[in-house]
Amino acid sequence: MSTGSPVGSHRVVSPAGSLPQAADRLDPDPEIADDEVRVSVERLNLDAASYRQLHTKHGGDGDAIRAEVLAIVAERGKMQNPVTGSGGMLIGTVDAVGPRSPLGLKPGQKIATLVSLTLTPLRITDRLERWDGRSEQVPAAGTAILFGRSIAAPIPDDMPEALALAVFDVCGAPALVRRVVSRRSHSGPTVAVLGAAGKSGSLSLAAAKDARAAKVVAVVRDQIEAAQMRRLGLADEIAVADATDPLQLSRAVNEALGGRGADVTVVCVDVPGCEHGAILATATGGTVVFFSMATSFPQAALGAEGLAADVEMLIGNGYVPGHADYALHLMNARPRLKELFTARVGKQD
Structure with a gap:
């Protein structure tokens, strides 16, 4: 050629x-x-x-x-x-x-x-x-x-290949979360991560903390995942809710944040139907970052319109300059996060 x-x-x-x-x-x-x-x-x-x-x-x-x-x-x-x-x-x-x-x-x-x-x-x-x-x-x-x-x-020479692959697969998520939260850092933003127990979700929690979010909420689907999040120690609050149930999800996030929605909501759930709940869980003027390929962007856009929700919606495109190095930095700085990833990769193998 x-x-x-x-x-x-x-x-x-x-x-x-x-x-x-x-x-x-x-x-x-x-x-x-x-x-x-x-x-x-x-x-x-x-x-x-x-x-x-x-x-x-x-x-x-x-x-x-x-x-x-x-x-x-x-x-x-x-x-x-x-x-x-x-x-x-x-x-x-x-x-x-x-x-x-x-x-x-x-x-x-x-x-x-x-x-x-x-x-x-x-x-x-x-x-x-x-x-x-x-x-x-x-x-x-x-x-x-x-x-x-x-x-x-x-x-990396100091990381098993399967673990490195799992990290690189979602490295765009934490880099974008850091960027979005940092831009709001002057106002002490609150962050809710849906699907927090997954790969992109747990790294997004770490990135929100790293960007000095005022409060970070991990939203998980059951008590087993809640226990994992407590051990991880990256969330200020843990909410158990079905992310596909808009009203349940909105109530859970509002309760965790003292009666208001999150300034930044990050969607890392790998099933469809989370768009409306994420919008309802976000405060007026807030930002929703969709980091799931299961997201229906027409549903998100039309849902925000139908709910009269003044929120910014971002598509996580998987690329931010320096995203791979940043994800590795987060992993190496937090041994429990690395343990979580290692356990997940081990179950797959």
Whole structure:
């Protein structure tokens, strides 16, 4: 190949004129253009919303889940769940670097891709035979292609690969939470994190504390998760509520915050139907950050209008400059947070 488009449009098979994320199919040919990088794939990490949808659809049947993931990749040349529209990310070893690649990567370097699998040309060569279909992390062999505007990070030497992958998968969340909360720090903002016991949720709690939020509320679904949050020690208050029940959620957050909504509400729940509750749980003039691929943005926009809610709504796009380093900093600074992630990865493996 000659030099390709830095955004990967030359890899789009259909429809013509679309970018890789919106494309129906990509060309995963392992031959690289002058500005591309080929990665030898070692492990995929399916995003939580995508894996939950597949798990629910197939009733937890690992063989059926594996077969569908293989079919998606074979059909689309990338991993993009057709229901949720989401993908995940991967780790692997740099196999080849085009002479005009601006990414600064070198052959033999172990990396995590920080761009979604929904726009990454991907080829699977081992039929995912080492994966039982019962976890988000997928041992795999194959090749993936990075473009001139892709993002990747070296795997830290002092962290197990599976743990690093779990952290990098959600590293955009804490970085954006820090930015949003810091901008309001003069007024002592309160923060509510929905889905606080998950990966992105727990890191968002840490980021809110790091940004000097006046009060942080962890919203969890049951007493088991509440106990985990108490041990983690990153929340000033813990509220147990169903995030898909708008009135219950709003009451729980208001009670935790002394009768008012949160200045910043962060949605990290990997199931649909949390939009209206998040809006109701947010104070007038506050901000809702949606960090779940299960979010329906039409529901969020129309819901805010219908509720006459004067709130700013942000889409967490997964990229903030320095997001990978910041997530690693939070992990290394808080041993109990690392323990939480390690336990979760251990259950998946």
